[in-house]
Amino acid sequence: MTLTACPLFINGEWATPKIAATPVYNPSTGEVIAECPAGGVDEVNAAVEAAHAAFPGWRDTPPVERARVFFKYRQLVEQNFDLLCRTVSREHGKTHAEARGSIFRGLENIEYACGIPTLLFGDSLKNIARGVDCETINLPVGVCVGITPFNFPAMVPLWMYPLALACGNTFILKPSEKVPLTAVLLGQLLEQAGIPKGVFNIVHGGRPVVDALLTHPKVRAISFVGSTPIAKHIWETGTKHGKRVQANGGAKNYIVVMPDADVGKTVENLATAAFGCAGERCMAGSTALTVGAAAERILPDLVKAAKAIRVGPTDRAAQPDMGPVITAAHRDRVLGLLAAGEKEGAKVIADGRSVKVADAPKGFYLGATVVDGVQDNMTLAREEVFGPVLNVMRMDDLDAAIEQAGKSAFGNGAAIFTNSGRAAREFTMRVKAGMVGVNVGVPATMAMFPFTGWDDSFYGDLHLQGKEAVQFYTQQKVISTRWFGGDVGDVWKK
16 A cells, blocks of 8 residues: 655655654554654754744734735635545544534634734824823744644644744644644645745654754744643643743543433533544543433433444545544553443443444444443543543532532533523533533634633643734734924923
């Protein structure tokens, strides 16, 4: 089988260095489809130097002209939408519908970046003192880095570099070595859109590349999405070396189901939140907190819905409801967590562990799984599973559910399903999470709002997306002006 090329992009040149490489799999079949170069310090130095040299010219390019590049980029992404979807499905395993949805979310970030002339507006006040005017301007910070995860090969990079570049920075993207092909395709389209040499670069590799980026003296800002342990390392190492850092980590997201919730809509949303993208997302609704009689009302239909989810390969025309997980090792980790849950007393009431896919026997498959009777001292309750598994924990009342959610070290998302405005208001005000949904199972935000994880789900001060991201990718300068002559200045003439 011919392997797909996976080059680096440095200073406007595509090249595949003769260095060690890691395999890239098609999770649907288990086949190796590419080899990702395992770069190191040399590749990082070349990319940083290129970005640093390109920064002055790009910084001084008028924001209106920078925006035009992204109007063109949006057009190219839209024209190549189906190719991007197929690439995401092939190297990640998302269904075509999931791939399309994720790329649409990325496209919204490009559209947001197109508004950069307005987003960079500062403030001004005339005569702040006699004859003195004051204004603020927002300037780019310099060389920025994006380190992105495997679970959203297109969307998460597009959360970062369009806005960073539109603000006038230069950028180095380090995609996950598990899914580098989508990043390469996105980079090729950005090159076609007219991005100047050195302004945008792509490097590949593992921890040596990450650590070289974190410690390089010419890197000014770092954006990251991934697991909490790595997010903490990114934040600690980057800030220690004087970088701005926004590091998004893992999650354990709770969905509270009240006794008055609409059964059909709740089950539909629970299934989507827990099993969409095979559960491999930091906004997955991984735990249902059923209050009072809610469990008896929804669990029968929820189990039926889970068992009805068709699992299969996503790299062909006929599409399943859910695709594979990313690797065999990740599948085995999820299986281990389920085994631990059973050993500790939880009960699997919809079991996806025995799923078989006849036409793709070597794919990395798990079926939708529901586990009842989970207690907060169990491994399943503490660990982020990152797979198609929904825990069910039974609560006596809303207070107990909010208290349970508050025990988590994470704080990404939370949701409640209810017809009670009072219960919804109480929940939204008291639950410990940065993003909250009311009858919305996955309260992930759009491009104009920040992605506001809390606690161990986020390290830093300014979040991805929205106005906070503009602040992160710029630094503010305050200018006070006074002109002498005539009757202005320090002298007041009566």
